[in-house]
Amino acid sequence: MAKAYAMIADGTEEVECLSVVDILRRNQVETILVSVEQKKEIVSSHGIRIQADAVVEDVDFSDGDAIFLPGGLPGSEHLSACKPLLEALRQAQADGRRIAAICAAPGVVLGRHGFLAGKTATCFPGCESEFHGGTYTTQGVVTDGNITTARGLGFAIDLGLELVRLLVSEDSAKETKKRIQYD
Numbered sequence: 001m002a003k004a005y006a007m008i009a010d011g012t013e014e015v016e017c018l019s020v021v022d023i024l025r026r027n028q029v030e031t032i033l034v035s036v037e038q039k040k041e042i043v044s045s046h047g048i049r050i051q052a053d054a055v056v057e058d059v060d061f062s063d064g065d066a067i068f069l070p071g072g073l074p075g076s077e078h079l080s081a082c083k084p085l086l087e088a089l090r091q092a093q094a095d096g097r098r099i100a101a102i103c104a105a106p107g108v109v110l111g112r113h114g115f116l117a118g119k120t121a122t123c124f125p126g127c128e129s130e131f132h133g134g135t136y137t138t139q140g141v142v143t144d145g146n147i148t149t150a151r152g153l154g155f156a157i158d159l160g161l162e163l164v165r166l167l168v169s170e171d172s173a174k175e176t177k178k179r180i181q182y183d
Contacts, residue, residue, distance in 0.1 A: 071103020
């Protein structure tokens with residue numbers, strides 16, 4: 001069974017996060033919500049309280065197949081400032097494990113810290129200014145090597161399905177799309 005870590009912070013965009021988490025869990029991908037705050041409960045960008053499974057300091061990311069970064073502001077800024085998360089992302093990239101981000105997070109986190117160098121990626125328009133060494137595209141969801149990015153909330157389901165395709169199977173992604181009436 002695949003395992004993913006979904007990172008959250010105060011100001012995370014809740015639908016981007018929970019849509020992807022829901023689709024992963026529907027496909028038996030063990031998905032752990034991890035807060036980068038010093039507490040498990042965060043308040044999303046639209047005032048919704050979300051309870052994490054763990055806080056970042058207590059997580060060993062080495063057993064994960066993917067790390068997922070939802071967008072939202074200031075949530076993406078909080079993710080970008082989290083040293084343990086950045087270390088986990090660097091190790092995941094070195095190991096060739098999957099890194100995924102949506103909306104502001106591809107630019108504010110991945111681009112800002114050099115993860116997009118030599119990659120083609122997408123993000124919420126305006127955040128591409130942080131793509132240092134990366135190429136911006138307006139596509140909805142883009143996978144380039146071990147990096148998968150999505151433009152914004154409207155592509156959260158597509159991102160979840162792409163991650164299922166990559167972590168589980170194409171057949172599982174297609175079946176999920178039918179089950180959730182997304183075709």
